[in-house]
Amino acid sequence: MSTRKTLFDKIWESHVVAENDDGTSLLYIDMHLTHEVTSWPGFESMRNNDRPVRRPDAVLAVPDHVIPTTNRGERIEDDQARVQFETLVKNCADFNVPLIPLMDERQGIVHIIGPEQGATQPGITLVCGDSHTATHGAFGCLAFGIGSSEVEHVLSTQTLVQKRPKNMRVSVDGDLPLGVTGKDMILAIIGAIGTAGGTGHVIEYVGSAIRALSMEGRMTVCNMTIEGGARAGLIAADETTFAYVKGRPMAPKDGDWDAALDYWRSLPSDPGAAYDKEVSLDAEAIAPQVTWGTSPEDVAPIDGRVPDPAAAADDKQKNAIQQALDYMDLKANQPIADIKIDRAFIGSCTNGRIEDMRAAAEVAKGRTLAAGVSAMVVPGSGLVKAQAEAEGLDKILVAAGFEWRDPGCSMCIAMNGDMLQPGERCASTSNRNFRGRQGRDGRTHLVSPAMAVAAAIEGHFVDVRELAS
Amino acid sequence: MKKFTTLSGPAAPLPMINVDTDQIIPKQYLSAITRAGLGKGLFHDFRYDMEDKEKPDFVLNREPYRNAKILIAGDNFACGSSREHAPWSLDDFGIRCVIAPGFADIFFNNCTKNGLLLIVLEEAKVNELMALADNPQACEMAVDLEAQTITLADGATVTFEIEASRKHRLLNGLDDIEITLQKGAEIGAFEAKQKAALPWLYR
Known part of the structure; x- marks a missing residue:
């Protein structure tokens, strides 16, 4: 077997707690983001089974899906939505899980606040009960969406039982024309590979057009990876990534920052690493x-x-x-x-x-x-x-x-x-x-x-x- | 978790590709904090008109498919969101097995966690089963997970492949969390090692 590893291989292999006899792996999860829609079944079951959250410090919750975007601060009119929101608040209090409250300036969409707070970092495994968790792969971490049963599994054990996905590489080289964005790029990629093109794979995005994107643009690209069938998209961390992460509330600080940088710089795919599937696009040919x-x-x-x-x-x-x-x-x-x-x-x-x-x-x-x-x-x-x-x-x-x-x-x-x-x-x-x-x-x-x-x-x-x- | 051993009953045909989870169970069913009654919302917009009356043409509104136990679907079934409401709504309706050329990854995992059997067959074979399912006289099918067979109305059988791990979990109704909790010492050892190397991940 080749010793040349992809970014995905390195993150996966450094998070395997145990290999199961049946070919699945027990994978350690470093960060778990959660929200009101998919977390209640897990908390309910844990309450019934008298199980604690294994690592509340590795969870961050925020209400986002059912929240009105007007009259913030007033009672949520829709009864179901209000109860679901209040259930998240109560569950976080009962299980000692950090929650960004609705009226806090940091509140927002779970995939926006993870990066903003520095919870999203290169090299980690990150999950959330939401398919657009792929967003966070823009930081060179392995981030994927899970269902409610898996949310409970992570809350209870800080791990997941997973079958190892395959490696896929999407290369976009050249300069994007002026006025053409990361959104246009990912839509063009999905048009090329199809909505099931990445099924069973993790996609690593490479090439000069990817490197030239801001973190915002990279997050847009990785976000829609799930629309191409892959649960996770990855972009290797570089100076653009480090500059975005530095100084954020949950980012490594002081001496830890230098140690983190050394670690993060060791993660990009080795030259010549093998991929199971490859696709290339010419950035200059992409229109809005x-x-x-x-x-x-x-x-x-x-x-x-x-x-x-x-x-x-x-x-x-x-x-x-x-x-x-x-x-x-x-x-x-x-x-x-x-x-x-x-x-x-x-x-x-x-x-x-x-x-x-x-x-x-x-x-x-x-x-x-x-x-x-x-x-x-x-x-x-x-x-x-x-x-x-x-x-x-x-x-x-x-x-x-x-x-x-x-x-x-x-x-x-x-x-x-x-x-x-x-x-x-x-x-x-x-x-x-x-x-x-x-x-x-x-x-x-x-x-x-x-x-x-x-x-x-x-x-x-x-x-x-x-x-x- | 519910075991899956055998299942028999009408198979309903849904000859569409890329049926997404929003079609399986739309957003208005996601804000409740209960799984009860989700079967009513299964394929909501296909099943009901704007006045919430049944659309008579839709397959699940016709006999014998009102009691469908199996669904035959097009490729990339259940793409889109991670909502576990998708398997919950199928289960609540009574459908505990879906046969298609391919499934989206997150849905695939969610089904196994809920004791639903997904069977991947070659497209040509799915098309054959789709044609049989479309005939109310021939739509009865019986799935036997242990034997890995689908027995058709005329007695013929179709075999299918399944990973040993998923088969074992489904046949025994295993709860992954119970099993993983028994590995607490290994998880603890991993954490101790990681904490020494990457202390900033522990707050």
């Missing part, structure tokens, strides 16, 4: 992307067209395209730029960070929403919101006609009352264009923040690069 269907793989460049089911490779694809076009109320061969929108949503764990707020404000500056379009901007955390307000971004967006909301998952999953009405069409910076995801019979087109704002200004999709000129 817009999804047209009901799966994230249904994507086209802004100058492209809606596909024609008649041209599909087989009946299965033909049916899938036709079903998507029927749901989305689109016609075969329709230019993407002709699609008119009713709503725009800027936010989510995919695009709710400060760089996304800046990109949105830059396009919105001095412009106004098209007639009939409504749009909201939901910062990913209280700290993102405060930073944006310090830079005056909120004023620019509000002047252009956008609503400026309080942080949470909001209309990415539409559990908190922020949702599309039947038939409404939305330019969304979130991660899933599944049927009904943003509201029953709502139609979601996934785009970057700049493209969402440009569509909201023009009333239809438009190449933001042309708008800028």
Whole structure:
């Protein structure tokens, strides 16, 4: 067996507590992020079985999914949502788990606050009962989403029983054209590999275009790895990563910082390490992307067209395209730029960070929403919101006609009352264009923040690069 | 955890690829703090119209599929979110076995934790079973996990592969947490070693 190891191999092998006879491994988990939707069954079962949380210091909880983004501080009106939120607060108190309270400035989407607080660090294993846990792989850690049973397993034992996934490498080389973002890159990658392209694998993203991304851009890329079927995406930590982590509340300090740096620098994949699957993309060929269907793989460049089911490779694809076009109320061969929108949503764990707020404000500056379009901007955390307000971004967006909301998952999953009405069409910076995801019979087109704002200004999709000129 | 040994009953066909977990159980069922009644929400938007009335065309609203025990699905079934409500809702409806060419990774693990059997078969074989399931006279199937067989209405059998670890867990209804808690000493030893090397991870 080759001694040349990938980044994934190194993290995996340094976290194996025991190899089981059946080929699974008992894997140690360094950090466990949690929220209100998927944690209650675990706490309930542990209470019934009189089991403690093994390492409360390795858990961080925050409410985000069901939280209203207006009238923060008032009683949550929806009874179920309120009870679920209150259950998280009570469980954290009972089990001594650190919780960022709703009214704390640090509150936000779990995948935004992990990095902000320094809980997300290179080389660690990190899990959360949420599929977009893949986000944290941007720091060169092994981060993946788990179900509620596994949440309980981690709370009780600080480990998980896992089958080792395979290595996949996605290389993106060259310079992204001006105005093209990490969001466009990951949508193009998913378009290339398909929504099951990474199933059973961990994807490592490499190449000059990846290295050139900010941490925000890298998090956007890793975030949507799950939309390509892989539970985890990884980008090796480098100076960009270290500069982001340094000084954050939970990051290593003083003498520990230098020891951590030495360790982190030993983790990138060895030259010549083997991958089970490889894909390459040319960054210079990527244009701003817009999804047209009901799966994230249904994507086209802004100058492209809606596909024609008649041209599909087989009946299965033909049916899938036709079903998507029927749901989305689109016609075969329709230019993407002709699609008119009713709503725009800027936010989510995919695009709710400060760089996304800046990109949105830059396009919105001095412009106004098209007639009939409504749009909201939901910062990913209280700290993102405060930073944006310090830079005056909120004023620019509000002047252009956008609503400026309080942080949470909001209309990415539409559990908190922020949702599309039947038939409404939305330019969304979130991660899933599944049927009904943003509201029953709502139609979601996934785009970057700049493209969402440009569509909201023009009333239809438009190449933001042309708008800028 | 519930054991899975044998299961027989109608198999319902769902000939769509990339059915995501939002289709299996939508968001409005995720804010409760109970698993009870999730079967009603299974495939909600396919099953009910905007007035919450059943859509008569959808397979689970037709006989004999109202009592389906097995689901035959397209590739990449249950992609998307980690919500364990997806297996819970299938289980609550009465479906404890899904047969497809492929499943999403998180859903796969969640099913094993809940005693649901997922069977991966080649696409051509899934298509054959899909055609049989589509015929109410031929849709009865019987799954035997120990023997790794699916017996069809005409008595023919289809065999399937399964990893030894998953088979063992399902047949015996093993609770991973109980088993792992017995390895407390090994976990403690790992922690002591890691704490010495990477002390900042212990707060």
